Amino acid sequence: MKAAVLPEFGKPLSIQTVPDPTLGTGEVIVDVCAAPVLSYAAEVLSGARRYLLPTPVVPGAGAIGRIRAVGPDATRLQPGDWVYCDPTVRSRDGGLSPDITLQGVSARGEGGQMLQRYFRDGTFAEQVRVPTENAAPIGAIEPEDAGRWCALGTLLVPYGGLLAMDFRPGETLLVSGATGNFGSATVALALAMGARYVVAPGRNEAALDDLRRRFGTRVLPVRLTGDADHDTAAMIQAAPVPIDAVQDIMPPSVESHVVRAAIMTLRQGGRAVLMGGVGMLGGDDLALPYPWIMRNRITVRGQWMYDRTAIGSLVNLVRSGLVDLGQWTVTGFPLAAANDAVSYAATDAGPFKITVLKP
Template identity: 30%
Template structure:
């Protein structure tokens, strides 16, 4: 039987190896496509390490949760993997999960950008009733996904964007990317709460990439300072860099129009991705929303796995 080259995880906690697997074959409801570029995202690393809820129960596994592919008709598509990893020369694709990518787009840029972009894009387009002119707080704005969320909010018409994060230099740079106000998240909880209350008391949506204790303190500060407690505040949990749990006083929900939800694989249906991501891919292809790719060949996957991305950069395997 024919084989193809792929990355293969054989032991959790170790980087994938450059290896060979059986070549996929077309089957009813599926087509074989050529993989062009795959982003090495935090979720990709976490799933391959057995630390994510999307991690498979058995090894070996081909890592990769998404990628850019070329279909048989020559068109490009972005795919989100559900049943198979993407770090292989060819994969079996469910055509219903193919998001069109404009011809001429750089596959590596699309692969680097779509994952950090789509969390905020999907929230603002489909998970909450966001309308242009409303205000957005990005909590954890100095990571790749958080900094992209600032750009996405501005791109989708937010009237005001507040960026909060720990890296002061990165925060200051976000002013050029659409942030109207920046709030440093520091160990001084009182000063941080005062700053959040001053800048974000009446925001409409919070995109929370932090969660944990920092989100608890931010939530208390913002709710206590809201001008109108009946004004709806959509607080959307996306990431957990600050911890996996929060303690929430029930009075906060009874006394304020606070709606807490989450957004991620499982809570967002494939139909939402199909409907919302073509416009996101077009924005990436146009250059409006871009993360810089750090390119590696598939044969260098172990080196790629060891690379630590700089701000605004994402490791991408180019096939």
């Protein structure tokens, strides 16, 4: 099969003929129809993000495709079924704390790297091998819609955070990082889940205006100034009701005081979920006042990715029409233009935009 191979960090992707993946028990082979290209893929492939990813490797996180072959322990998946290939591979013997690797992207810890040695290659290829449980059925779709269904990969990350905080209909959510790819998806999801209001702070006025245009008056934009105390006050004042929850999904380039300003908007008993990359590249740690957390009964939780059960319920949100994949603009590239796709994804990054490879 053909695949885009990263020979080493900092080198261009090379289109090569590589062996077809072989099928084992507990695995499926999927024909890749569309593979999303992350907006920060160039940072991963250059080594700037310092992700644990041994080279040479076929990169690529997730895909929409059709089942080619299933192992002997698969009882429901059939060749031809449309599936989402979940890149979050978990050890099966990890109990409540499984080791995790992000197939084709990175790994977490020693156990994650052990998984990575086997589930190493990602989806920038004509075929991919994934654990059976990572091939999530999405139902029948038109082949030309495969690229748009790649939005599942963007939506699943913030959806995992909303489920982790037990976000409920009627609550008001503040999205720290609302104008980014994941942040704008969080806004769409919270509204689909019945949010009363979504406070959307950011510095990009055009992106804030676009969120209001897309989703209406339940979105409350706030323009940030960089003054933490001023911004906290402005976010509180923007909401006509107390803020129940904050989801932070800021990228590594953001300073921690921006996240702190958002969390300090919470009402008594409020919850904050941290899902971003703040501090990953250095800088100050997030500092929150102990007395304020204690006296106001604040819950602060970290959440990395999502539980596997999130995929089915997200597909149901899409199928019900509550989440509209038509919000996303898709730009597709053939596999031979993988390097162009990576460059385009970086320069054309923004809310409700997807770049995909179509092997």
